[in-house]
Amino acid sequence: MEIDVKKKNKNEMEIELIGEDHTLANLLKEELLSDSRVQIASYNKEHPELSNPVLHVKTKKEDPKEVIDEITEDLIKSYENLNQEFKEINK
Template identity: 45%
Template sequence: MEIKILKSDNNYLELEIEGEDHTLGNLLAGTLRKIRGVTFSSYYQPHPLLDKIVVKVLTDGSITPKDAILEGIQMIKNISSQYLNEIKGVL
């Protein structure tokens, strides 16, 4: 996985993530929308034959886009860990 910053300013960040597809894009964009201060988040796959996505994050200034992404990743890690523990309890 390679991550490139395509655009960045105080309230906006656009990242290109190579080696990923809709699975990570939907998960990350959806999680970012739950974070206070994020006013817009989305992703798109530039072309179906390209194995990469572009994630966009816009904030209201109460949180930086970088901090929002880091918080979103931590939320995903926590949910994944909780899910894994529940599955282990059943099996």
């Protein structure tokens, strides 16, 4: 996956999630919306088969890149824990 920053300023950012679909974009959007520092989190995918989702994040005052970094790190840890739980089931 690649990321293309379409727009970035003090508290707002738009990034294109190249090669991704609604699955990742929606997961990121929902996690961002659950963070009290985030004012707006949404994404747009102009065409279901031909376009990449563009994630739009607006924070209250924090750097949106830092918030996205923290959210993605938390998601990675959650999925690593889930993966470990599944491995324990098979033992």
